[in-house]
Amino acid sequence: MQIPYTVENHPETGVYNAKLGVWLFLASEVMLFGALFSSYILLRTNAAHWPHGVEEGLNIPLAATNTMVLIGSSVTMVMAWAAARLHDLKKFRLYMGTTFLCGLAFLGIKYIEYSDKFHHGHFPSKSTFLAIYFTLTGLHGLHVIGGMIVNGYLWGPGVKLFHRDPARFANRVEVAGLYWHFVDLVWIFLFPVLYLL
Amino acid sequence: MSGHSVEDIKRETRVYVLVFVALAALTLVTVAVSYLHLAAMPALAVALLIAITKGTLVACYFMHLISEKRLIYAVLILTVVFFAVLMSLPVSGHLGSTATGHTI
Numbered sequence: 001m002q003i004p005y006t007v008e009n010h011p012e013t014g015v016y017n018a019k020l021g022v023w024l025f026l027a028s029e030v031m032l033f034g035a036l037f038s039s040y041i042l043l044r045t046n047a048a049h050w051p052h053g054v055e056e057g058l059n060i061p062l063a064a065t066n067t068m069v070l071i072g073s074s075v076t077m078v079m080a081w082a083a084a085r086l087h088d089l090k091k092f093r094l095y096m097g098t099t100f101l102c103g104l105a106f107l108g109i110k111y112i113e114y115s116d117k118f119h120h121g122h123f124p125s126k127s128t129f130l131a132i133y134f135t136l137t138g139l140h141g142l143h144v145i146g147g148m149i150v151n152g153y154l155w156g157p158g159v160k161l162f163h164r165d166p167a168r169f170a171n172r173v174e175v176a177g178l179y180w181h182f183v184d185l186v187w188i189f190l191f192p193v194l195y196l197l
Numbered sequence: 198m199s200g201h202s203v204e205d206i207k208r209e210t211r212v213y214v215l216v217f218v219a220l221a222a223l224t225l226v227t228v229a230v231s232y233l234h235l236a237a238m239p240a241l242a243v244a245l246l247i248a249i250t251k252g253t254l255v256a257c258y259f260m261h262l263i264s265e266k267r268l269i270y271a272v273l274i275l276t277v278v279f280f281a282v283l284m285s286l287p288v289s290g291h292l293g294s295t296a297t298g299h300t301i
Contacts, residue, residue, distance in 0.1 A: 042287035192244035
């Protein structure tokens with residue numbers, strides 16, 4: 001059975017089905033992270049003392065580097081989508097591969113940060129700050145891993161669709177990109193909230 | 198932003214590069230401001246203002262919300278409303294706790 005509206009827009013919604021589906025999913029993601037941000041505000045405003053991230057061993061230069069890495073991955077992701085629409089498989093693979101590697105670099109830097117904290121006994125159980133820090137960054141890290149699985153699939157076996165139906169493939173890249181940019185967007189807020197304020 | 202011709206797409210990619218430069222610059226600014234050790238409220242205002250600007254750039258250009266269909270905007274407006282409710286809950290909770298003297 002043919003899946004309807006994978007390329008052409010649905011006459012009633014004005015968009016192809018996957019795009020609407022991903023936006024609805026992202027709306028639920030906003031609620032997920034929103035609940036945690038809300039918890040963060042509640043914990044912080046009611047705490048007698050709330051430490052600056054640096055006091056709890058957070059590394060601003062490493063986190064700033066990670067911000068740059070994730071922003072860079074967002075631009076390569078959108079370039080991969082542009083390349084897919086231009087039917088340029090070589091450039092698509094270059095940009096999507098770079099996006100994947102940026103995701104890997106982000107997790108590598110996060111691993112260094114986590115290892116350093118654990119080494120110094122900064123576990124989630126140590127303080128409320130560290131508990132919410134690990135919850136927020138851990139959940140975000142899981143989202144990065146999820147995005148990398150999708151991006152890796154599109155770079156590798158998923159590219160078969162490019163030869164069969166390039167327009168549908170470009171749409172898949174677009175919706176994967178929407179998710180990836182959302183992950184970037186969440187980090188844009190996590191970085192100042194946890195590290196700088 | 199949502200053209201389909203080769204020229205349209207190439208024009209879009211130039212915009213993406215400009216947005217990337219703006220995002221990178223804003224990241225440097227937000228880090229630099231944090232080293233100024235401003236008072237709590239100005240620091241919060243500056244950091245959130247920069248984060249909101251960066252988030253808007255990502256949403257408008259990378260997620261191409263600048264030229265999206267009406268239904269997507271409707272979904273997002275609903276999301277923003279519920280998000281605002283979520284963010285207002287701790288404020289009311291904080292006021293309540295102040296009144297009763299409870300803290301976490």
